[in-house]
Amino acid sequence: MAGKSTALPCRCACAQSVQFHYYGGKTGRRGWRASVTGSCTDGRPQDHETRVDSRSIVREPPRKAAWLAAGSGGTLYYSGHLRVTLEELARTLGEVLLERRLRLTVAESCTGGWVAKCITDIAGSSHWFDRGFVTYSNLAKQDMLGVSAATLDIAGAVSEATVTEMARGALQHSNADIAAAISGIAGPGGEVPGKPVGTVCFAWARRDGLLRVETRHFDGNRASVRRQSVLHALDGVLHAAGAG
16 A cells, blocks of 8 residues: 555654655565654654554554664664665665656765665666766756756755756756756755755656655764765655655
8 A cells, every 4th residue: 555644653752743654565575665754853763763553554464563763874674673775765666666657867966876876776777767967066967957057056056946957957858757856965064054064955856747845954974964865865756756
């Protein structure tokens, strides 16, 4: 069963509400899949673990109660403590895109090609992944994706306006149906007023005109911020593909 989500209390000390999103269904021994799309205290899902009774979302036996957490390694845990890496999330994404006959392109800045790497780690990803753009500099964003100089000057490289143009440019310069774009400040330096380290902007665009834009603030060191960004980008593609 796909497209289920709920807000449940975190069972750690913070006792805050955490938004969980469930996608996919039975897939052999793996059972059902899930990912964290929200966070609890201070936006740090990697520091907390929440037990969720799967019966509140899907009709499964009580023994399929899930343990969910985005670990320091960008890892999700669920269904009997089975560890799910970014590779597994990318594999799930591939299954969804194949089922819907959709192709993906990504435009990355702060993640430096990490999203594309996770995707192409999956054998057969050429059937659903078209191409990736690593546009680290402002000039690259302009040359490869058509981001306007005015947008970069006024809004900045790390802005929702810029990632919107990145996503649309990636679609324009590819054969994909869905584009994901990422631009952020991974640290340790680079912060500007109003945009601290850990600020990451995302855009997901579809060729049919659907657009979703979001700014997140991730804690942790440079590797952690980038890893969380990759995880969030992949999860956002699932939403854009209609699995969320």
